[in-house]
Amino acid sequence: MTTAPLFNRIALIGFGLIGGSIARGARAQGLVGEIVTTARSGKTRARVAELGIVDRVVETNVEAVKDADLVILCIPVGACGPVAAEIAGHLKPGAIISDVGSVKGAVVKDMAPHLPGGVHFVPAHPVAGTEHSGPDSGFAELFINRWCILTPPEGTDPAATDRLRAFWAALGAKVEIMTPDHHDLVLAITSHLPHLIAYTIVGTADELAQVTESEVIKFSAGGFRDFTRIAASDPTMWRDVFLANKDAVLEMLGTFTEDLSKLTRAIRRGDGEALFDHFTRTRAIRRGIVETGQDSAAPDFGRPHANLKK
Numbered sequence: 001m002t003t004a005p006l007f008n009r010i011a012l013i014g015f016g017l018i019g020g021s022i023a024r025g026a027r028a029q030g031l032v033g034e035i036v037t038t039a040r041s042g043k044t045r046a047r048v049a050e051l052g053i054v055d056r057v058v059e060t061n062v063e064a065v066k067d068a069d070l071v072i073l074c075i076p077v078g079a080c081g082p083v084a085a086e087i088a089g090h091l092k093p094g095a096i097i098s099d100v101g102s103v104k105g106a107v108v109k110d111m112a113p114h115l116p117g118g119v120h121f122v123p124a125h126p127v128a129g130t131e132h133s134g135p136d137s138g139f140a141e142l143f144i145n146r147w148c149i150l151t152p153p154e155g156t157d158p159a160a161t162d163r164l165r166a167f168w169a170a171l172g173a174k175v176e177i178m179t180p181d182h183h184d185l186v187l188a189i190t191s192h193l194p195h196l197i198a199y200t201i202v203g204t205a206d207e208l209a210q211v212t213e214s215e216v217i218k219f220s221a222g223g224f225r226d227f228t229r230i231a232a233s234d235p236t237m238w239r240d241v242f243l244a245n246k247d248a249v250l251e252m253l254g255t256f257t258e259d260l261s262k263l264t265r266a267i268r269r270g271d272g273e274a275l276f277d278h279f280t281r282t283r284a285i286r287r288g289i290v291e292t293g294q295d296s297a298a299p300d301f302g303r304p305h306a307n308l309k310k
């Protein structure tokens with residue numbers, strides 16, 4: 001199904017998993033007149049041109065944003081501030097500027113001071129992804145039935161927020177609005193901590209393999225593989241996420257460590273009842289997430305922060 005273009009020209013800064021998926025989805029749905037993107041290396045520019053999804057692939061971010069009605073930064077969160085400073089003087093008056101960063105508070109803080117008064121800043125985070133990255137990794141269906149969280153700063157023109165909401169909805173996403181702080185706290189437990197744990201356990205298993213000269217990784221069973229898929233994710237992206245969402249991640253890590261200590265004690269004491277009760281409760285929660293179709297890192301909208309803690 002195609003719809004009338006929502007924007008005449010969009011600029012995607014960065015053509016990796018997310019930029020490439022937006023381009024593919026927007027193209028498939030006829031959402032934009034023209035798509036311009038950047039790729040920093042000649043090799044990637046050649047590959048993006050070869051893919052034939054965008055109208056133009058250019059070398060500089062400044063060139064990409066010229067006359068764009070919608071500019072989306074699809075780059076690691078640590079690069080958003082410097083890129084905002086770079087493009088600020090070249091944005092079309094009235095343009096919407098957005099991003100897709102996995103952390104919102106730091107991105108807003110880093111980008112907002114650079115942006116001129118005449119543009120509309122509407123940060124966004126599509127809560128959808130894979131462990132793959134780069135220009136070949138994107139696909140048009142990535143955002144279908146996934147959440148996309150918008151965190152417009154106070155005073156943002158509601159019409160701009162609505163236009164961006166319509167864009168994400170047309171890509172298939174379920175759109176919600178929340179504050180950057182609430183976003184960062186919820187995503188710290190549903191997305192950031194799971195990645196940290198996956199990265200940790202792969203390292204631990206590998207170290208153990210070296211120490212014991214056994215083949216821990218080679219003989220790892222399905223559980224290890226399912227659980228650690230996300231440890232193959234991009235190191236630059238995740239370094240930036242943990243640096244940018246430090247406070248919320250540390251808070252959630254503290255709560256998680258306390259809960260792990262309780263289970264550790266139950267194992268040490270041979271307290272089968274405690275273990276059984278815990279696993280019964282968490283199995284029901286996990287099954288509930290799958291049955292209600294919320295297995296896409298669906299955040300707990302509307303719940304006050306304190307309720308995230310037990």
Ligand SMILES: NC(=O)c1ccc[n+]([C@@H]2O[C@H](COP(=O)([O-])OP(=O)(O)OC[C@H]3O[C@@H](n4cnc5c(N)ncnc54)[C@H](O)[C@@H]3O)[C@@H](O)[C@H]2O)c1
Nearest residue numbers: 014016017018074075076077079101102128129130133134
């Ligand atoms: N991967 C996921 O699962 C996922 C999901 C939702 C949101 N995000 C967020 O989306 C953003 C992009 O992630 P991705 O998975 O598409 O990464 P990616 O590695 O696939 O693509 C990032 C692209 O940005 C480019 N880039 C980096 N710095 C740049 C700069 N200064 N100027 C121009 N281009 C630059 C890189 O060359 C690369 O092509 C990140 O902020 C991430 O937090 C990722």
Ligand SMILES: O=C(O)C(=O)C[C@]1(C(=O)O)C=C[C@@H](O)C=C1
Nearest residue numbers: 102127128129130131191230297
């Ligand atoms: O499924 C995956 O591979 C992901 O890691 C996707 C995932 C997530 O944690 O849910 C990762 C980071 C994003 O900001 C959003 C989505």
